[in-house]
Amino acid sequence: MISTDVAFKPQEVISTVKKSSSDGWKYCQLCQIEAPPRSHHCKICAECILKRDHHCWFSGYCVGFQNHRYFICLVLHASVAGLFANIYNWEYVMAVKGGFTWTTLPSLLAPHVGLVFGHYSAYQFIITCITSVGTMFTIFFVSLLGIQINQMFHGQVQYERKKDITDYSLGFNNSVIEIFGSAGLWALFCPFLKSTLPGDGTSFHSRDGKVR
Template identity: 45%
Template sequence: MWFAVNIYGNMYKMVSVDITGRHIISPTGDAPKGWKYCPDCVKNWPERSHHCPLCDVCVLKRDHHCFFAGYCVGYHNHRYYVAMVFYISVAAIYGNIFNFEFVRDVKGELGIWGILSFLLPHVGFLFGGDDFYVTGITMLTFIGFYCSSCFFGYLEFR
């Protein structure tokens, strides 16, 4: 419950904070030194501001567009993004460790057959090594590990 409250709380704060910098009074006319002109917003913006084509706004110190939250990460909400990612990572590790222990208790000792049926859950069911219950638990565990690895891979290569 602690992880869910922190993940969703930080996600809410991330999307509720104004990232556009509408409160900044921008100079009119030619863009002064250190400022740049955004033709989409028709306004001068400070340095390191970038226009997001998905949100259709200029974001101060734009880092990236987060597809998990569906919102841009910028100057005003970066700390909420980092906290959200931290709690997602810890919750994924926590859940996968305890789920793996449960699967090991249900399946017994993991030899070659156990590892193969863990990596390919349907193989154990097709060859009669596992019943429907054990196959379902193994599939859910595999999906949990797979989703966690995709999340960590997304963070690594973004």
């Protein structure tokens, strides 16, 4: 995901037709270029990103047309790994903490409180902290995965979801091909699988039958 270039390069688009706002193109004051539909300027990356979803703080790069599939792969695999780790870790945590009691959940939410009041040892405190962090990260990644799946069902990126824009909602299957390419969902389980994306990220089919 990090090595994928997601920025819009005007010189790569060869066209003799002047783009207008009716086509969905807009002028970016910061980049001083005509930017295609669904692209947005990222202040952190300092450039316009094709079909921009959001800026990923984990990788330090924007999620856009070329690397959206890799971000969803990251979120899916992190969610599965987190759930797997927490399920298998729970039995050990309960054994260390002396079983499940009315103080178990509060101690996971605020491990330092139990240590201060002497409810458990330093080792139990470390185990509780690790479990708490693991649980929070799992909830975070599962939430991100849920958001991405919801956007796929509605053919949206983050900006369109927040603005309730459904102009490009052509069904889940279309979203899968648009994000994962010709290999479809196989590319979700194998990030290194070659999967050609439809188009060049500057034009998209909309619900009204137009290409913009």
